Amino acid sequence: MIQVNDLRKSFGGEEVLKGITATFEKGKTNMIIGASGSGKSVFLKNMLGLFEPDAGEIIYDGEPLHEMEIERKSELRKEMGMLFQHSALFDSMTVEENVMFPLRMFTKMRLHERRERANEILDRVNLVDLNKKMPSEISGGQQKRVALARAVVNNPRFLFCDEPNSGLDPNTATIIDKMVQEITHERKITTVIISHDMNSVMEIGETIIFLKDGKLAWKGTNEEIFRTDNKAVTEFVYSSNLFKKVRIAQNEGF
Amino acid sequence: MRFLRHIGRYMIMLFSVFRRPTKAIVLKELILKEIDDLIIGSLGITAFISLFMGAVVALQTSLNLDNPLIPKSLIGFATRQSIILEFAPTFISVIMAGKVGSYITSSIGSMRVTEQIDALEVMGINSLNYLIFPKIIALLFYPFLIAIIMFVGIGGGYLASVYGNLVSSEDFIVGLQETFIPWHIAYAFIKTMFFGILLATIPSYHGYYMEGGALEVGKASTTSFVWTCVAIIISNYILTQLLLS
Numbered sequence: 001m002i003q004v005n006d007l008r009k010s011f012g013g014e015e016v017l018k019g020i021t022a023t024f025e026k027g028k029t030n031m032i033i034g035a036s037g038s039g040k041s042v043f044l045k046n047m048l049g050l051f052e053p054d055a056g057e058i059i060y061d062g063e064p065l066h067e068m069e070i071e072r073k074s075e076l077r078k079e080m081g082m083l084f085q086h087s088a089l090f091d092s093m094t095v096e097e098n099v100m101f102p103l104r105m106f107t108k109m110r111l112h113e114r115r116e117r118a119n120e121i122l123d124r125v126n127l128v129d130l131n132k133k134m135p136s137e138i139s140g141g142q143q144k145r146v147a148l149a150r151a152v153v154n155n156p157r158f159l160f161c162d163e164p165n166s167g168l169d170p171n172t173a174t175i176i177d178k179m180v181q182e183i184t185h186e187r188k189i190t191t192v193i194i195s196h197d198m199n200s201v202m203e204i205g206e207t208i209i210f211l212k213d214g215k216l217a218w219k220g221t222n223e224e225i226f227r228t229d230n231k232a233v234t235e236f237v238y239s240s241n242l243f244k245k246v247r248i249a250q251n252e253g254f
Numbered sequence: 255m256r257f258l259r260h261i262g263r264y265m266i267m268l269f270s271v272f273r274r275p276t277k278a279i280v281l282k283e284l285i286l287k288e289i290d291d292l293i294i295g296s297l298g299i300t301a302f303i304s305l306f307m308g309a310v311v312a313l314q315t316s317l318n319l320d321n322p323l324i325p326k327s328l329i330g331f332a333t334r335q336s337i338i339l340e341f342a343p344t345f346i347s348v349i350m351a352g353k354v355g356s357y358i359t360s361s362i363g364s365m366r367v368t369e370q371i372d373a374l375e376v377m378g379i380n381s382l383n384y385l386i387f388p389k390i391i392a393l394l395f396y397p398f399l400i401a402i403i404m405f406v407g408i409g410g411g412y413l414a415s416v417y418g419n420l421v422s423s424e425d426f427i428v429g430l431q432e433t434f435i436p437w438h439i440a441y442a443f444i445k446t447m448f449f450g451i452l453l454a455t456i457p458s459y460h461g462y463y464m465e466g467g468a469l470e471v472g473k474a475s476t477t478s479f480v481w482t483c484v485a486i487i488i489s490n491y492i493l494t495q496l497l498l499s
Contacts, residue, residue, distance in 0.1 A: 048376055074274060077378030088369040102377055105277060160376075 001026045002047065002158065002190055007056035009042055016042045018214040019056065027188040029181050029204045033195055034211035035236060040194045043211065044162060047192065048082065049073055060158070078106050081151030083161040087143040089135040095146050096131035102154040121149045125179055141172035148176065152183050159184065161193040165200060177203045198237060201225065210236065264459050271387050274380035281388060288392035292354050293399050299353065300346050304403045307345070308410030311336045316420040326421040330429025333411030342404045343442045344490050347449040351482035355457035358389060359478040362461030363471040371462070382462065389454040396450035397443045441497045448493060449486050456482045
């Protein structure tokens, strides 16, 4: 579980995060949603320790991040997996080498064991026969799946996904969402997903927090989000024509 | 103020490069790869330039020798001194700032833009150690490259002099051996070693701390080339003062 208390962060005098408190539960897909510029990515980078918060605390399974020595932070990060928005695959390595990378860095596995594990996880994300390809030779959806495989290959306790399905077609996006959710449930991982894709929210958002202008504007589940009368949330949710039409249809009794 | 901020951050970077080292076996492979990319990969172009520069030095010395009292062996002497003292360590380092420096800045800068450095950090890897330490170690082998360059440069001077009928082979070799001071070789290698560290760290700094997108990667490469050259030229003067005066 990850607990965030009163998190604040400013850049050049402008306060981007204005005291956010949230809990991300173990074994669930916890989503952070909000419009562009609402502070989602800054929030995530603070959680990962890539930014130093100005105030507040982030507690990983009872251990406050700010009290950890740099070595302990490094150890904690070995238990984190991250799926970046643009995959962030190492372009000098093949698909297989990318997936084996965390194993090579942090385990004493031999090459054949690493390869076996990498193939097992690549198989799990429905990628076969791509092992020797370079990241530039595969599609965006395949890159996302390789990045997901790399993120979970070392059995992390915490998984972070920054807009995992941005730039993907609806089918591939759904496949990625489902994979993230299945892996989260299977391995009891604390998963935190940033998204502004309402399809994802509906599919896998087990707990949701909504950020607006650097503040926590709403929290709930994917069932509650369609019933809330929070103006900021409804504006965000029904900004899509599809959802607008669904709502009108519901109101008209269809 | 901005300049001081860069100096401070550069120093912190140098300190951080040696903290939290990457797994030894991985580092070994990275170092071998960097030696291949940065040193062996530069051998061809630097040898080519050196061969012709040696030839030009010999040719120009010969053209300026119109006094019959000055021995022709001076061509060999002048070629040796120019190549060993300045051309091989300094001029080649400026060329390396363009070739290797731009490569280092753009490769690290691209990793920054595409969040690959963030990926390393999130995994708990000291990205400065992982990316820059192997380059520093690889460029400690830079004097080996310069030794070859010296040999090729003098060879170029010999070929141009002897086959251009400027001087006999014997006279050129006599000139090469004339008033030879071994300390000059040591001086050249000390400079080279220092320039090697500058070549590894200044472009790495510009790549690692760059902000923006693809356009900024190009700008960072240019800036890194300029600052590496400036650092090489200034430190060349300081080292020469310290070691030769």
